[in-house]
Amino acid sequence: MSETKRPGAGAGTRPVLLRGVRPLGGQPVDVLLADGLIAGIGSSLQTPPDAELIDADGAVLLPGFVDLHTHLREPGREDAETIATGSAAAALGGFTAVHAMANTNPVADTAEMVEQVARLGQRAGLVDVRPVGAVSKGLAGGQLAEIGNMARSAAAVRVFSDDGSCVSDARLMRRALEYLKPFDAVLAQHAQDPRLADASCCAHEGELSGRLGLAGWPSVAEESIVARDVMLAEHTGSRLHVCHVSSGGTVEVLRWAKARGVAVTAEVTPHHLLLTCDLLSTYDPVFKVNPPLRPAEDVEALRAGLAEGVIDAVATDHAPHAAHDKDHAFGDAAFGMLGLQTALGVVIETMRVTGRLDWAGLADRMSVRPAQIGRLTGHGRPLAVGEPANLTLVEESSSWLVEPAALASLSRNTPFAGRELPGRVLATFLRGRATVRDGALAEASELAEAAEASR
Numbered sequence: 001m002s003e004t005k006r007p008g009a010g011a012g013t014r015p016v017l018l019r020g021v022r023p024l025g026g027q028p029v030d031v032l033l034a035d036g037l038i039a040g041i042g043s044s045l046q047t048p049p050d051a052e053l054i055d056a057d058g059a060v061l062l063p064g065f066v067d068l069h070t071h072l073r074e075p076g077r078e079d080a081e082t083i084a085t086g087s088a089a090a091a092l093g094g095f096t097a098v099h100a101m102a103n104t105n106p107v108a109d110t111a112e113m114v115e116q117v118a119r120l121g122q123r124a125g126l127v128d129v130r131p132v133g134a135v136s137k138g139l140a141g142g143q144l145a146e147i148g149n150m151a152r153s154a155a156a157v158r159v160f161s162d163d164g165s166c167v168s169d170a171r172l173m174r175r176a177l178e179y180l181k182p183f184d185a186v187l188a189q190h191a192q193d194p195r196l197a198d199a200s201c202c203a204h205e206g207e208l209s210g211r212l213g214l215a216g217w218p219s220v221a222e223e224s225i226v227a228r229d230v231m232l233a234e235h236t237g238s239r240l241h242v243c244h245v246s247s248g249g250t251v252e253v254l255r256w257a258k259a260r261g262v263a264v265t266a267e268v269t270p271h272h273l274l275l276t277c278d279l280l281s282t283y284d285p286v287f288k289v290n291p292p293l294r295p296a297e298d299v300e301a302l303r304a305g306l307a308e309g310v311i312d313a314v315a316t317d318h319a320p321h322a323a324h325d326k327d328h329a330f331g332d333a334a335f336g337m338l339g340l341q342t343a344l345g346v347v348i349e350t351m352r353v354t355g356r357l358d359w360a361g362l363a364d365r366m367s368v369r370p371a372q373i374g375r376l377t378g379h380g381r382p383l384a385v386g387e388p389a390n391l392t393l394v395e396e397s398s399s400w401l402v403e404p405a406a407l408a409s410l411s412r413n414t415p416f417a418g419r420e421l422p423g424r425v426l427a428t429f430l431r432g433r434a435t436v437r438d439g440a441l442a443e444a445s446e447l448a449e450a451a452e453a454s455r
């Protein structure tokens with residue numbers, strides 16, 4: 001299945017009239033959704049007799065967010081997350097599509113595996129779940145995975161990544177870039193030179209890691225891989241995407257590569273836009289993530305890079321972990337943080353409230369560009385008549401308290417617990433059907449019916 005032009009997608013769902021929404025934060029208008037599409041935009045639109053009316057009262061209408069980097073843990077770690085629970089967290093966070101990373105157990109390195117992930121995503125019916133295929137068999141970095149089979153499969157994989165591990169062997173990296181080029185696919189690199197930062201390295205290398213006695217993860221382990229990879233991308237003419245950029249030095253390398261015309265894109269996570277490595281002085285494992293939190297100068301460079309567009313996209317790196325993997329002494333705990341439901345609030349706080357991005361800019365970095373990078377033609381589209389109704393409606397003036405137990409994820413490892421975040425997702429629409437309304441998931445029965453109809 002491909003997310004884009006499913007024949008009849010959205011047909012049969014009840015029309016929705018959104019009254020008084022502000023597209024990209026502009027002037028209030030009415031927007032009609034019908035047959036999976038935006039069917040009308042204007043003032044005082046006629047309400048079709050069977051339409052559901054949502055009084056939006058000035059809420060901001062945005063293209064549904066697209067996450068390039070989500071760990072859904074199924075198959076293998078359904079105690080931490082399932083495709084259904086991760087999809088629920090995504091929809092509640094305003095997402096209409098997510099890319100499910102390949103580091104599951106078994107690894108998503110064959111056509112049958114990626115098709116199974118896509119099928120489970122369709123069954124959940126809350127967001128378009130786009131499987132990411134592994135670059136190397138078993139993420140072991142030795143032999144190429146079945147890239148061609150995954151790209152040609154019904155799941156039509158366009159993003160390949162060994163995320164969690166770096167494709168560190170330069171020859172394998174070169175071959176992978178060459179191999180995926182004819183499919184117009186992209187290689188999403190987890191940039192971490194394993195000789196400079198191995199699996200024991202868990203804190204930004206600096207004075208603090210020394211004082212805390214935690215093994216240091218130096219920024220150069222990321223920057224040197226990105227420098228090598230942009231040269232390989234230039235040499236092969238293939239598309240490279242850099243996952244979770246964490247250092248100001250990497251932003252410099254990306255700026256240089258883009259100026260040369262290299263086909264490179266990059267993402268930053270919400271947690272790297274907000275949190276700094278000082279938090280590690282608590283030794284609280286909720287702040288353990290890969291790559292690690294960095295000093296304030298890096299956070300500033302990441303915000304500036306995202307505002308400028310050198311960093312193309314925000315991606316959550318949603319990494320759920322069960323308490324029995326996370327609640328350990330810092331060095332022994334699993335790497336990773338939840339991200340889907342808090343992403344918008346953190347981006348508003350770091351990029352909008354600070355005046356670095358307007359609503360159009362936020363939509364560009366959270367929807368338009370991620371959709372382009374993943375080659376998702378039905379998402380990240382302009383808010384115009386005839387376009388697919390993959391949308392999110394945000395109440396700008398509301399804030400909400402992050403309570404781990406209230407999140408839809410099966411895991412609780414949010415670093416934002418107890419924080420007040422701005423912007424509430426009121427509703428999310430997938431092909432014109434509300435997956436979220438009034439800030440809560442649509443009824444399970446309604447969702448099951450819709451998922452059945454879309455098969």
Ligand SMILES: NC(=O)N[C@@H](CC(=O)O)C(=O)O
Pocket residue numbers: 071103163164165190288289290291317319320335336337
């Ligand atoms: N980002 C993380 O901290 N964790 C990721 C994998 C990884 O990138 O290490 C995970 O799968 O948990």
